[in-house]
Amino acid sequence: MSKIEDVKVLVETGKSKKVAAAVQEALDAGDKAQDILDAMIASMGVVGDKFSTGEIFVPEMLIAAKAMSKGVDVLKPIMAGDTSNSLGTCIMGTVAGDLHDIGKNLVIMMLESSGFDMVDLGVDVPAEKFVEAVKENDNVVLVACSGLLTTTMPALKEAVQTIKAACPEMKVIVGGAPVTQEYADEIGADGYAPDAGSSAAKAKELIGA
Known part of the structure; x- marks a missing residue:
């Protein structure tokens, strides 16, 4: 072997x-x-x-x-010296009111290993902070928002819509236990990953990699 x-x-x-x-x-x-x-x-x-x-x-x-x-x-x-393999920067965080980070950390690991430069905003992230991160970082191609509680679904919606209002061209992917493809479509997200395992493939698909 x-x-x-x-x-x-x-x-x-x-x-x-x-x-x-x-x-x-x-x-x-x-x-x-x-x-x-x-x-x-x-x-x-x-x-x-x-x-x-x-x-x-x-x-x-x-x-x-x-x-x-x-x-x-x-x-x-x-x-480290080879940036030619980078797919671009992805901003990720768990939305406001939600303190879950295991799923988020798994996704970050999957995306990082797939070639994205990851910026981890942590948990309980207000919608505006996602927008600030997009503006503060170079070559941002994707924002990933995670929500693990049904009670934070409205915060997920607010995050997606705030990002889209400020950066209409930015691709946004969402995920988390209560999230569905239907809900992702309803709130205007570009993509939905049902679990960490599928997140990398979906993220790459969204940016055309």
């Missing part, structure tokens, strides 16, 4: 203590950093699919994401 295959298996199975060494071994064996990253992204895609179908649950997904982050840490210094 190739070193890259080793890395893929370790990410899929969430062996975070072994991933960094395996990534380094793959690099030492001559594998390119981008190829290793692509392999880990593919692994997280598999994990995301398993999560979407109910084969695994949030804990397993978090463990795999943590394993991947250990691998990404090894690659970051090597890839």
Whole structure:
């Protein structure tokens, strides 16, 4: 089995203590950093699919994401100088009144590993703060708003509509347990991801990557 295959298996199975060494071994064996990253992204895609179908649950997904982050840490210094692979900046936050961050953090990890430069606004983010972040950061191509409570659905609507009013061309993606495609359409969002596993593919689709 190739070193890259080793890395893929370790990410899929969430062996975070072994991933960094395996990534380094793959690099030492001559594998390119981008190829290793692509392999880990593919692994997280598999994990995301398993999560979407109910084969695994949030804990397993978090463990795999943590394993991947250990691998990404090894690659970051090597890839830092190469901005050609960046898909652009994505602003992400959990909307006002909502303090959930596990889902948001998973999505950030998925998008970051797919090539987005992520700006994490944290939780309980007022609508205006999303707009400020769009204006303050370079090359913003996407805003991702997360809402995990039914009580914060109006805040999600306000966030999307505030962003759209200030930046009509900006693509906005939404997600969270109570959110549906219908609701996303109703509030004017450009995209909806039912879970972290599907967020990267949807985000890339929205920006035409």
